[in-house]
Amino acid sequence: MDADYLPFHPNPSKPAFKAPAGAVDAHCHVFGPADKFPYHPKRKYTPCDASKEQLFALRDHLGFSRNVIVQASCHGTDNAALLDALRTAGDLARGVAVVDPYITDEELARMHEAGVRGVRFNFVKRLVDSTPREVFLNIAARIKKLGWHIVVYFEAPDLADLIPFLKQLDTVIVVDHMGRPDVTKGVEHEDFQRFVNLLAENTNIWTKVSCPERLTQQAPDYSDVVPYMRMLVEKFPDRVLWGTDWPHPNMTSHVPDDGQLVDVIPEIAPTAELQQALLVDNPTRLYWS
Numbered sequence: 130m131d132a133d134y135l136p137f138h139p140n141p142s143k144p145a146f147k148a149p150a151g152a153v154d155a156h157c158h159v160f161g162p163a164d165k166f167p168y169h170p171k172r173k174y175t176p177c178d179a180s181k182e183q184l185f186a187l188r189d190h191l192g193f194s195r196n197v198i199v200q201a202s203c204h205g206t207d208n209a210a211l212l213d214a215l216r217t218a219g220d221l222a223r224g225v226a227v228v229d230p231y232i233t234d235e236e237l238a239r240m241h242e243a244g245v246r247g248v249r250f251n252f253v254k255r256l257v258d259s260t261p262r263e264v265f266l267n268i269a270a271r272i273k274k275l276g277w278h279i280v281v282y283f284e285a286p287d288l289a290d291l292i293p294f295l296k297q298l299d300t301v302i303v304v305d306h307m308g309r310p311d312v313t314k315g316v317e318h319e320d321f322q323r324f325v326n327l328l329a330e331n332t333n334i335w336t337k338v339s340c341p342e343r344l345t346q347q348a349p350d351y352s353d354v355v356p357y358m359r360m361l362v363e364k365f366p367d368r369v370l371w372g373t374d375w376p377h378p379n380m381t382s383h384v385p386d387d388g389q390l391v392d393v394i395p396e397i398a399p400t401a402e403l404q405q406a407l408l409v410d411n412p413t414r415l416y417w418s
């Protein structure tokens with residue numbers, strides 16, 4: 130593992146919040162183990178191993194029922210670790226893969242059979258080299274027949290430039306981590322309002338209200354991120370997802386306590402109805418329908 134990154138919490142607290150039956154951790158990863166599932170040679174970071182067994186034990190510890198496992202850049206387009214975890218979990222997990230344009234229809238079908246229901250387009254420059262937009266459009270066309278959606282990961286300064294591309298995608302689009310707003314600017318700043326307006330004007334665009342641990346300027350207190358998460362839950366209650374982001378790659382400020390992350394949920398989704406939509410109904414509609 131890269132020396133300057135922190136590992137995941139070895140002993141996360143038991144959350145006080147009781148998740149509703151069927152609750153989904155809709156953004157998490159499996160990494161390695163490297164001796165079985167080596168990391169991609171072109172990766173920009175090397176994480177600590179984080180196994181499917183550890184992920185599923187965390188799911189149970191946090192009182193959740195299901196996972197959506199997302200391919201991370203450290204494994205590139207080698208989805209073997211993801212597919213192995215999906216095949217172990219059966220109906221308790223679904224996946225989001227990263228594919229290249231040369232993938233065969235047979236491999237896509239095998240991924241669907243294993244539980245993959247989307248692909249991820251990563252635009253975060255510290256994580257990946259840039260991919261030509263036409264390559265992504267080609268992949269988007271390839272996955273339509275499978276009914277898959279597209280997860281996108283970008284940082285707030287890149288949003289304005291990405292909007293015309295996003296509008297070319299006629300599937301459901303799920304934005305990771307609220308498009309990573311700069312929480313020092315406030316929810317009314319034009320940058321975050323640009324993101325809010327994008328969802329208001331495009332009902333095919335969803336967002337994960339996740340990663341306060343990455344966005345906060347006052348770790349491990351996440352209160353500066355809660356207003357952003359809550360605004361999106363209240364404005365778009367049927368188009369939000371929540372995830373732990375375990376095992377929290379590339380963290381340097383602190384080691385997030387996954388139990389504490391779960392206990393943020395009632396602050397951002399203050400009613401049982403909002404919690405049901407965020408944790409059960411929305412992920413079920415997108416990944417288990």
Ligand SMILES: O=C(O)/C=C(\C=C(/O)C(=O)O)C(=O)O
Pocket residue numbers: 158200201202203251256282305343374377378379
């Ligand atoms: O895990 C996350 O969602 C966030 C990060 C990494 C990735 O998503 C990835 O490597 O694909 C990050 O911000 O470093």
